[in-house]
Amino acid sequence: MSGKNTLGIIYSNAYDEVLSEMTGLRTMGSVPFAGRYRLIDFALSTMVNSGITKVGVITKSNYQSLMDHLGTGKPWDLSRKTEGMYILPPFSLFGRTTSGNKLQSIKGISSFISQSNEDYVLLSDCNVVWNMDIDEITEFHKANNADITIVYQNGIAPSLENLMVFSMDGNTVKDITFNPPKDEKVNYSANIIFMSKQLLERLINDAISQNYDSLERDLIKGNVSRLKICGFEAKGFVRMIDSMLSYYSVSMELLSIKNRNELFDKERPIYTKVRDDMPAIYGLGSSVKGSLVSSGCIIDGEVENSILFRGVRVEKGAVVKNSIIMQDSFVGTGSSLTA
Amino acid sequence: MARKTECIAMLLAGGQGSRLGILTKKIAKPAVPYGGKYRIIDFPLSNCVNSGIYTVGVLTQYQPLELNDYIGNGQPWDLDRQNGGVHVLSPYQQIQGSEWYKGTANAIYQNINFIDRYNPEYVAVLSGDHIYKMDYSKMLDYHKEKDAACTIAMLEVPWEEASRFGLMFVDDDGKITAFEEKPKNPKSNKASMGVYIFTWKKLRQYLLDDEANPDSSNDFGHDVIPAMHEAGERLFAYKFDGYWKDVGTIDSLWEANLDLLNPKVDLDLSDSSWKIYSRNPVAPPHFVSSKAKVQNSMIADGSTIDGEIDFSVIFANVTVEEGAVVRDSIVMPGTVIKAGATVQYAIIGENAVIEENAVVGKRPEEMDDLENWGVAVVGESRTIGKGASVEPKAMISEDVKEAE
Secondary structure, eight states, rough: GGGEEEEEEEEETTTTGGGGGHHSOGGGGGGTTTEEETTTHHHHHHHHHHTTEEEEOOSOOOOHHHHHHHHTTTTTOOOOOOSSSEOOOOGGGGGGGOOOHHHHHHHHHHHHHTTOOSEEEEEEEESEEEEOOHHHHHHHHTTTSSSSEEEEEEEEEOOOTTOEEEEETEEEEEEEEEOOOTTEEEEEEEEEEEEEEEHHHHHHHHHHHHHHHIIIIIIGHHHHHHHEEEEEEOSSSSSEEEEEEHHHHHHHHSSSHHHHHTTTTTTTTTOOOOOOOOEEEETTTTEEEEEEEETEEEEEEEEEEHHHHHHHEEEETOOEOOOOEOOTTTEEETTTEOO | OOOOOOOEEEEEEOOOOOOOOGGGGOOGGGGGGEEETEETTTTHHHHHHHOOOOOOEEEEOOSSSHHHHHHHTSSGOOOOOOSSEEEEEEEEEEETTEOOOOOOOHHHHHHHHHHHHHHEEEEEEEETTTOOOHHHHHHHHHHHHHSEEEEEEEEEEOGGGGSSSSEEETTTTEEEEEESSSSSSOOOOEEEEEEEEEEEEHHHHHHHHHHHHOOOOIIIIIIIHHHHHHHTOOOEEEOOOOEEEEEHHHHHHHHHHHHHOOTTTSTTTGGGOOOOOOOOOOOOOEETTTEEEESSSOOTTTEEOOOOEESSOOTTTTTOOOOEESSSSSEEEOOOOTTTTTEEEEEEOOOOOEEEEEEEOOOOOSOOOOOGGOOEEEEETEOOOOEEEEEETTTTTTTTTTOO
8 A cells, every 4th residue: 555655634614614503513524414423534544544644633723522532543543652533733943824725724834744755745725525545546656657646526616715627638737727617517627636746745835935835826826827636536425515405415425325335435434433322213103215224322202304413312303304413412293304 | 650530440341242142253242233323332431431531441351353443442431541541451371371361250250460659549340231321420329328348230030031131129228138049939139230340449459369369259149249248248239120131142232222211211322411322434414215115113324215115223324125025034234125025023133135036034923833933043144145044033144045
C-alpha cells in the first residue's frame, strides 16, 4: 500500500457555513451522517484503508464535539506511538488573528508538515462523502507525471465558495474557473488534492512571501500554467454537501442498495466511534419499510423511507416518514413526522 | 510487582459446552454469539468493569483461538490497562512438566502466581458462560460485612428445575449450612450461580491442600467448597434476584436469545447505566426494505432485510432475501437466507447459506409427535441446498445437497 508514504490532512471546518443549522455547535467533520457516522469518518476511513498511518485534522472553531468523536483515534487504528492522528488546533503567530481559511490554516501547520517523513500529501474536506482507493490516485499521479492531482466529478457543480471548475485536455487541467453556471454540467473539484510534500511546502513558502490568501485561486489556479495539474475522475459514490437540502438528499440516496454497496464497500469499511448500543428492537405491531435503522433503536410505531440514528425510540402510534431522525431522539405516541 | 488490588476476578472460560454440539465445534462456549451482537463472555466481562473490577484473568483451554482473538487487549471492555486489565491465561509448561487444567479449582491453582502479583484481599471466581447482569461490588460488600471466607451467589429457581443445580441450605443470617449437588428430590431451591467471592488468603491455602489431595477432582463445587465447609469456614449465600441463564444447551441458548424480545423478562440491554460491552461489528445501519415485514425482532447492524422476520434475533451482516421467512429463530452473523426459504425454530450458525426455497425446522404445531420436535441447528459456514429441508432437532455439520 503506497498510502504508507502519504500524509493525510483533513479540514474539519471547511464549508461549515453551508450547514449552519447543524454546524452552529460543531464542525462540518462532526455532522452526523447515515445513521451512525460523522462526516469526518469517510475521509479518515478512506485514508486508513489505503494504508495512510499519519493524519492531521485541522480545526478552527467549535471542535469540542469533533474531539469527543475522534478521541485518541482508536476506532481508525490511529492511536499509535509513532504517527497516528494529530488534532491541529488554530495556530496564531505572535497573537495575530487569521481568517482561518484553508490557506491560512495550512500555513499554521507548516511545521507539522515539514516534520513529517512522508513524500506525499493528501488533502480533503469533510463535506465530501466518499470511499475511494487512494492507491489509484497515487498511481494515476505517477503515471501522468503530475505535480498536483485533484479528484473531480462531472455534473452540476455544488454551490460552494471557491469551488474550482476545470477545463480539461485529457487528464490535464488546462484552465480553472469559479462560480460555474447552475444549469450546465461541468468538471468540478471534489477538493481532494494529492501532491508531493516538497511541492506543498514550496507553495506554502510562496504563499507566505507573496502574502497570498487563497489556496484555490492563488496557489492552484495561479500555477496552472507552471505546474502539471491533473484531474482524476471520482469513482463510486462520491457526493459533496453544499446545503441542508443536499444533506437531506445525499442521505436519502443511501436508501438505495446500489449506493449503499458503493459507499459501504465491505473491503473498505467506514469506521466510527462505537457506542455499545444493543441491536435495534422491533416491537409487535411496528411497521418499518424502506428505512435504514441503527443499533439502539426501539421501534413500536410506523417508519417509512427514513433514516434512524442510534438510540432512536419510536413509540406505538407514532409515524415517521421521509425523515432523518438524529441520535437518541424520542418520537412519542400520536406524533407524526412526515416530510 | 503490580500495584496492590483489592479484588481481582478469575473468569473460567475453558469449557467446551459439549451440549451445544456443532456450535462449539471450533469455539469455546463463552465465545458463542448471543443477542444479535454479543458473545456470552461479554456479560461477565462487562459486569466486572461495571462493578469496578479492572483486573480479570480469563482461563482458557478448549479451542481458545477465537476467544483469545475476541478478547484481544481488552479494549472494548476498557480492560486495556497499565495496571491490571484483562489477561488470557492458558495452561503452560512448568519445570515439573505441563498439564491441562484438571478442574475449576486446579485452573485457579495453576495461576496462583498470577493472582499473587496483584496481592489481592479478595478473588471473584466467575463462570464465563452465563447471561446475567450483576453488581459484584455489592456482593463484595456483603462478603466483607459477613466476614466470610467464601460467598456464593444464590438464585431461587423453580422447584421443578432445582434438581439440575448445586443447591444450598441457608440459615436466617445467610450462612450456608449444607450443600446438595444435583439431587433427585431437591429439598432446597436455592441454587448456586457459579459466582464466588473468596478471601484470597483462605482460598490460597485450600487450593494448595486440594492439590495435595490425590483423591480430589480439583473442582470448586465438588472438592474445595465442601472442604471449606467441613473445616467450619464461614460460607455465605448472596441472594440475587435478576435474570440469570445458563446457556448450556441448544434449547436454553435459543430461549435466552428470544428472552430479549420478551418485555416481561428482566434483561434490559439498553440500560446505559449498566452497558454490556462487546467488540462491535464495523458495519452501516441495517436496512429494512419496502418489501420486508419485521415483527417483534432484534436486528443488528449491516443486515439487509427484504423478507419476513417474526420473533427472531438477527445478527450483523445477515441477508434475508425477498419472500424468505424467518420465525422464532436465531440467525448468526454473515448468514444469507435466500428467496423463498423458510427458517423456523432454528439456530443458524455464522456465514451459513440457506438456498432458495429450502426449509429449516418446523413449528411444533406441525408435528405429529412432539417427542421428535426441537430446535434445528445449522453449523457455521454450512450450505443448505435449494429446496432441501432440515428436520427439527437436526444438527447440520455437513452441507445439505439441493433437493431432487
